[in-house]
Amino acid sequence: MRSFWIEFLTAAASHPFPAIPGDIPTPYDFDHSEELFPNVPAAPGMPCAGEDRSIYRRGARRWRKLYRVNGHIFQAKRFNRRAFCAFCQDRIWGLGRQGFKCIQCKLLVHKKCHKLVQKPCSNEHVDPVEVKEDANGESTLGRASSVRSRAEPEPLPETPPAPPAPVRAEDLEPGSQRHYSLEDFELIRVIGRGSYAKVLMVELKRTKRVYAMKVIKKALVTDDEDIDWVQTEKHVFETASNHPFLVGLHSCFQTPSRLFFVIEFVRGGDLMFHMQRQRRLPEEHARFYAAEISLALHFLHERGVIYRDLKLDNVLLDHEGHIKLTDYGMCKEGVRPGDTTSTFCGTPNYIAPEILRGEEYGFSVDWWALGVLTYEMLAGRSPFDIAQAADNPDQNTEDYLFQVILEKTIRIPRSLSVKAASVLKGFLNKNPAERLGCGEGAFLDIVNHPFFKSIEWEMLEQKQVVPPFKPRLEGERDLANFPPEFTDEPVHLTPDDDTVIADIDQSEFEGFEYVNPLLMSLEDCV
Structure with missing residues (x-):
């Protein structure tokens, strides 16, 4: 009997099981023989023989676009305070990212002026241009002396921000404006994670309806461009709520440390x-x-x-x-x-x-x-x-x-x-x-x-064509079609750090709150 088991285990070791369970019938049953690879890598962390790496998840990124002129490295920026172009001295204004800022010496210029800048980059931070108002309320431009040279000042036409004050949740979200808050939802399970956000399955306590909640830390999106992208995502979510093949938005709310998108929960993975x-x-x-x-x-x-x-x-x-x-x-x-x-x-x-x-x-x-x-x-x-x-x-x-x-x-x-x-x-x-x-x-x-x-x-x-495959689900909370590396994570949000919150400019996120009126009317019928 012992020799039998030795032979059996030896044979099993030489024929490792495939990574894909071919003995389980699926709606896509066909010959997998060309696609299978042995589930035994040559070394820990190495791919298996014949393994297709492209099937693994890869995150999307934005590569920051930089413009190099005369030693300056300019990047498009959005300005909330009064700022003036160091080349033509006119105010930089408009919607979106109106001008460029050198990431080294912090020089500000119009987009149209950045190629005309002749003064080379000092690679040093320069003092800001002070913007003052005269008795008539008109702005006047006053130059501060340069750190590098008092004889040839190189201006940074942007007023420095005031020291941030601590933000309280009750100050940020007055009751007359807040429709939802984190207390309205029960956090059930983690179902996804990206470089900026975590996605949770949640339940709205009042109606017992299940949603997905995308959670973004404000500290990760304090860059001007990141904030623009968050606003764009919100606008597209609102637009997408009117189409059967796009995930729609239920609501948005915020806390001093986080932004929350409450969206449709799509159960099939x-x-x-x-x-x-x-x-x-x-x-x-x-x-x-x-x-x-x-x-x-x-x-x-x-x-x-x-x-x-x-x-x-x-x-x-x-x-x-x-x-x-x-x-x-x-x-x-x-x-x-x-x-x-x-x-x-x-x-x-x-x-x-x-x-x-x-x-x-x-x-x-x-x-x-x-x-x-x-x-x-x-x-x-x-x-x-x-x-x-x-x-x-x-x-x-x-x-x-x-x-x-x-x-x-x-x-x-x-x-x-x-x-x-x-x-x-x-x-x-x-x-x-x-x-x-x-x-x-x-x-x-x-x-x-x-x-x-x-x-x-x-x-x-009109969704009148029967799909060729229906995911196997045992209920509206079945997570069998979500990767276990996400669903096995503990469901909790890390406690807020007051020092991190104090560095966040909360004015950047004004007006983020939103409630989809169509979904609200449906919930009122519950």
């Missing part, structure tokens, strides 16, 4: 979670998801919003199997037809070539990302995978990935149908002018593409 288990999807399933995503993107584009962060992580499945896009932190709003922007941002694997080339871009970048995502669904890997990249540190960097995106010819797997190959080539055209969805026909070119011929678009938008 994200496509990343399901793709990690299924590796690739049948063409019928990928077509259904790509079509619903197209409708969601088209809705945003019609309202002047570039999404800029389409990826498997941000595509959720509801309890019926329909998709919902979430996370609007990378969105650009206010884009009219023909308008462009230039911010270098996104998740590396999904960034469009025109962004990498430093070109102005528009809605085209979303259709490129849809092409990458559709490729991942159909092929089970990224179109930019590099063989043995994990073994070569030089090929495992963002710079090398960007080079591949720009230069590598995308090869379509032969196993895909002609129609699927055609739609991938259309979306993944490196020239945005020729990309599917970007020509004269715009969205109609997508609707009329042979790959989507079987889609009834009007019925699909």
Whole structure:
């Protein structure tokens, strides 16, 4: 008997179990033989043999755009106090980030003036320009002497901030303005985490309805650009509440240390979670998801919003199997037809070539990302995978990935149908002018593409088409479709640090509170 067990264990050790449980029947049952990899890495922390690293979650980032002129390193900034251009002496004013500030010597200039600055950067902090008011209330410009040289003062035309005063919750959120607070919700479980925020499953105590709550620490978004992005996310959440394939907003509120978005709780998990288990999807399933995503993107584009962060992580499945896009932190709003922007941002694997080339871009970048995502669904890997990249540190960097995106010819797997190959080539055209969805026909070119011929678009938008896959759920609080690395975390918010709160300019977050009137009316009926 002992020899039998020795032989059995020896045989088992030489045939390790696969990472994906193939003995469990799933709605996506098909041959996994080409996608499986042994679940035994060569060393702790190393990838398994044949493991596809692109399927793992990667966070989106904004690369700060810097402008170098005559030794200065300028960055776009938004000014809340009176500020004057060091070149033309006129006031810097307007909406958004009106001017540039040198991150070294703190010099302020108009955007239109930054290329004309001739004085070299001192690499030292300079004293601010004092703004005074005369008897008639007009502003006069008074120059303070420079730290570096009294003979040649180099002004910083911005008044220094006053010492921050301690902020109390009752002062920040008066009862006449506050609709919700943290006390109105029961925190149930952690369901997600990003570089800026944590996402919780919560219950509204009064109605027992379940929501997701995105929690952002104010201390992490005190930069001018970060604050603008939070406001943009709030506006897009409000807009998205009117579409079936976009996660909508319930309410917003704040405390002295945090911002809270209360949003729809989508129970089916994200496509990343399901793709990690299924590796690739049948063409019928990928077509259904790509079509619903197209409708969601088209809705945003019609309202002047570039999404800029389409990826498997941000595509959720509801309890019926329909998709919902979430996370609007990378969105650009206010884009009219023909308008462009230039911010270098996104998740590396999904960034469009025109962004990498430093070109102005528009809605085209979303259709490129849809092409990458559709490729991942159909092929089970990224179109930019590099063989043995994990073994070569030089090929495992963002710079090398960007080079591949720009230069590598995308090869379509032969196993895909002609129609699927055609739609991938259309979306993944490196020239945005020729990309599917970007020509004269715009969205109609997508609707009329042979790959989507079987889609009834009007019925699909009304959610009258039965999804090809329905997530298995045992109740509205079932978290079986969420990664355990999130759901196993303890549910608590770290105590506030008064010294950190004292450094936060609370005026930056005025007017953040919001309640969706439609959801409020529904709750009143409970």
